[in-house]
Amino acid sequence: MKIPKKTLLITLGCSWTFGEGAGYEPGMKKKQYEKIRYSPELAWEYGWRRYVVEHFDLDHWNLGESGSSNPKQFHYAQNYFLSKKFFDAYKEHENIIVLWGLTTLRRTFMYFKESKMYENMYINDEQFWSKWNTSRDKVTRAIYKYCYDDDVALRELQSNILHWNQHFKLYPKIKHFWFDIFGSKEYTIKPKNFIDIDKPKRDLLYLICKDHEDKEDEKWKLEGSKRRDGYMVDKYSTCFGYAEEKGLVNPHSYHPLKSGYKFIGDHFIKFLTPHIENGL
Secondary structure, three states, rough: OOOOOOOEEEEOOOOHOOOOOOOOOOOOOHHHHHHOOOOOHHHHHHHHHHHHHHHHHOOOEEOOOOOOOHHHHHHEEEEEEEOHHHHHHHOOOOOOOEEEEOOOOOOOEEOOOOOEEEEEEEEEOHHOOOOOOOOOHHHHHHHHHHOOHHHHHHHHHHHHHEEHHHHHHOOOOOOEEEEEEOOOOOOOOOOOOOOOOOOOOOOHHHHHHHHHOOOOOOHHHHHOOOOOOOOOOOOOOOOOOHHHHHEEOOOOOEEEEEEHHHHHHHHHHHHHHHHOOOOO
């Protein structure tokens, strides 16, 4: 389907938006996989964004990246949507679609004097810090021990959702949608532009598992289903154990297979089609 007007798709999110690991082939060893894991070319070729862009013949700009956090994506959005690049794009396009993916709550980012750069921080169980002792890890440990709370993080996320919904009202050309990447968070707000917000489970990982449902094995329904390495993303992130057991994600970084990214692309195409047919 080709959109008659010139339309730009802007995407935000973490590695699942970027397309990390999309070049994985069955049986690929970890050492070989790490060489192609972050390839922008493979992420584009086999990730879900290309399917959507080519199906609707869209222009495209991606802000999503591997390891990114919700706070980091809000930071990128602040910079981009106030930039000359965005205002030029806004003038050049008849319509703009924003697909904004929300990742785990237990990530953030911060500037560190030691490295002189912003660094991603993964706020999780202490067993995952035992091998490192950088400034970042010390700060992360302190945040986890003294500051972090899933419920507070969710409230802060909801405030940002409401803020950006108000912000985009300033731009009539923009059609903006939120989606959960892995983990269907228990929001107390229900924005109309949040994909499947009325469904208790709506995240991309869940949808992939649901599409490969084994009625004899209900592990995929369990709350807090962990990966084999014990990593607990946050209390809303489920299905990892089922996805791993059924071979729906690669065994090295737990990202979708090529077929999974294709499934996600089809999911967004199906969602966007009526909006596009009825006029953006």
